């Protein structure tokens with residue numbers, strides 16, 4: 060039994076200690092908004108916050124997350140009103156949407172650490188996440204908007 | 210034009226509720242009272258065949274037949290219906306059609322099948338959906354007028370309301386559908402029942418996409434997210450080489466992994482079923498399996514295939530398949546003393562890399578003759594047929610749940626043939642619902658690739674430098690033959706999925722010959738975003754720049770001349786030249802131009818590039834696109850941007866290679882797709898010509914190859930001739 064704090068709630072899960080956090084979130088806890096894209100730290104679809112830091116949950120053993128605050132897309136805001144989520148809607152960013160939970164989580168962590176990032180800082184940070192639909196221009200615009208409006 | 214709708218079923222179903230309108234594939238329409246029993250829709254009371262349902266509380270449900278894979282059809286198609294209905298968009302709910310036993314919702318561009326590919330949804334559905342909306346509006350207007358005892362031409366609509374302006378009388382749509390007497394004898398729609406363009410409030414407007422808010426909250430559900438009571442997970446050990454079959458040497462170690470339930474040999478794989486996906490993967494790692502060794506594909510090698518294609522392109526002893534012939538290109542080319550130019554271009558194999566790895570959920574009934582199926586498919590029709598075939602049952606026993614897709618790009622049309630089959634067989638074997646997931650490595654190694662192509666182009670320039678004859682020869686395996694065998698005609702051997710675009714229909718070329726030299730496939734092949742247009746336009750547009758030089762002309766004038774009979778083509782060309790300030794790049798950079806139609810959609814693009822120490826950088830990209838009429842500009846521009854990025858990705862570095870029949874790449878670390886740091890500033894202008902609407906999903910792709918290659922040549926003097934570009938020699 061492993062104890063975790065997910066989106067502010069204490070939960071217990073029955074999983075081997077080296078199970079990737081991604082499967083624990085998605086399959087054990089039903090938080091399917093965190094996506095599986097590569098399982099190799101290459102796409103960022105699985106990005107969550109561990110103590111506020113954007114982290115690939117596919118490469119994080121669940122036991123290593125046990126003492127940290129885990130935040131998933133479902134817990135980023137109570138009602139989708141986080142400035143990054145609002146900016147994402149305003150810029151009409153998602154297409155298929157599959158990568159977008161991860162993009163939003165990374166963008167939110169970036170803005171928390173650096174509220175007014177330069178374009179180079181945005182691009183540098185967001186390079187960890189892939190979007191096959193090609194929403195990159197709108198991701199940049201949405202982050203700039205969130206930085207401006209928040 | 211008179212649009213006539215033949216009412217084919219006017220039977221009213223008993224029961225309370227509002228009105229439902231169903232358009233039949235033959236153009237008929239029926240108006241129904243929704244019944245509680247008929248419902249398989251998520252909304253109780255909505256009959257399965259209703260396109261539009263209006264409830265007494267003013268809610269409107271509009272259903273759409275195309276599948277959502279990111280292109281925005283879940284907004285753009287219902288928007289067309291809502292426009293003609295004059296619905297209050299805020300009261301509209303949209304709903305995906307999963308199953309279509311009466312063939313009411315099929316895409317007219319695909320023979321009435323539910324099939325979303327090739328950017329055909331808007332084109333195929335536009336008129337049918339306008340008529341559906343207009344018919345519903347007509348019924349409402351006539352019903353309200355009758356209730357008021359007024360002539361129908363004195364009443365009109367505002368969003369969600371029928372009004373009689375003179376008296377100020379108003380009836381909301383919800384109030385009308387609750388009336389006793391509904392006029393169902395007015396199902397004939399005439400041209401003046403369709404709104405004139407000036408009256409459109411929704412088409413062309415900036416309303417947001419319906420699916421976006423949920424996608425920012427992680428609430429969108431793809432098949433990989435489906436959870437069913439009692440569901441277990443499966444991983445697959447797939448044959449290393451196409452066509453090989455497994456023998457299990459030892460499954461005891463796999464079965465000893467806690468949580469593993471079963472090891473199931475299948476035709477070309479072994480399924481490992483477990484309580485959790487991590488257990489299924491761990492079990493798979495411990496399987497010991499021998500594979501048969503007789504497959505022809507054991508010797509498949511991508512480098513050999515490319516060499517073979519190059520040879521075939523120049524080998525005039527084999528009979529090619531003619532795709533298009535105008536005038537006498539062969540005659541012009543063989544005539545004595547003409548100025549001819551010849552060049553070759555190559556494109557390598559590429560993989561779709563949709564972000565959601567392939568997966569499916571199947572729950573087979575206890576009698577083995579029915580199932581629930583959840584899958585993201587570009588064709589509900591094909592997937593349903595596969596499921597009924599696998600279970601040897603009738604389609605009515607398959608409860609098909611069409612899921613939105615985490616990207617598709619051509620990968621999810623016929624893949625269902627194997628992955629969906631295996632999910633069903635696994636569920637049938639273990640007697641529980643099964644979610645079968647491919648890892649990214651499975652997805653990469655079992656890709657259905659866009660085949661490699663080698664193009665040989667020959668041209669004759671007349672004494673004034675005009676293009677008099679063009680031969681575009683493509684050496685390639687056939688995609689149609691492999692991926693859509695039942696649409697492949699072994700007589701004509703015409704391969705739409707490879708050849709389309711080589712006809713260069715917008716260019717005035719008096720003598721043109723487009724032909725395919727068929728070479729046996731050495732990998733699984735399929736259509737890929739941009740289809741044949743991407744390689745074909747790359748080759749042709751590079752060649753045109755070389756010809757322009759040979760003719761002493763320039764890229765713009767040479768193409769303007771070729772577009773002399775295509776006002777729409779000229780318009781986009783001139784627009785992009787103007788937007789980009791073509792030919793005046795900043796110091797150290799160069800501009801390249803390409804014109805690219807994609808079926809009825811016309812586009813032209815300009816790339817601004819630099820090359821530093823062999824490193825190519827695309828700084829800016831401008832595109833002008835004529836979509837005919839644009840239904841939902843936000844989605845459309847997003848599709849064009851996405852297409853440009855997809856195209857750039859393929860030319861900057863995507864490449865699948867195989868040796869000994871095995872794809873060598875594994876994951877995104879060795880199959881690299883474009884990241885945000887390589888994306889240029891993109892500017893897209895839509896130049897509406899008012900022609901019928903045409904799709905935007907592909908058009909961005911074909912213009913990229915030529916535009917970037919032509920810019921590189923201008924900068925370095927060396928023409929890239931191979932995609933992805935290798936700038937070692939530039």
Ligand code: FES
Nearest residue numbers: 097098100103117
């Ligand atoms: S799934 Fe974790 S980085 Fe791709």
Ligand code: FES
Nearest residue numbers: 155156190191192
């Ligand atoms: S929106 Fe489809 S992968 Fe990013």
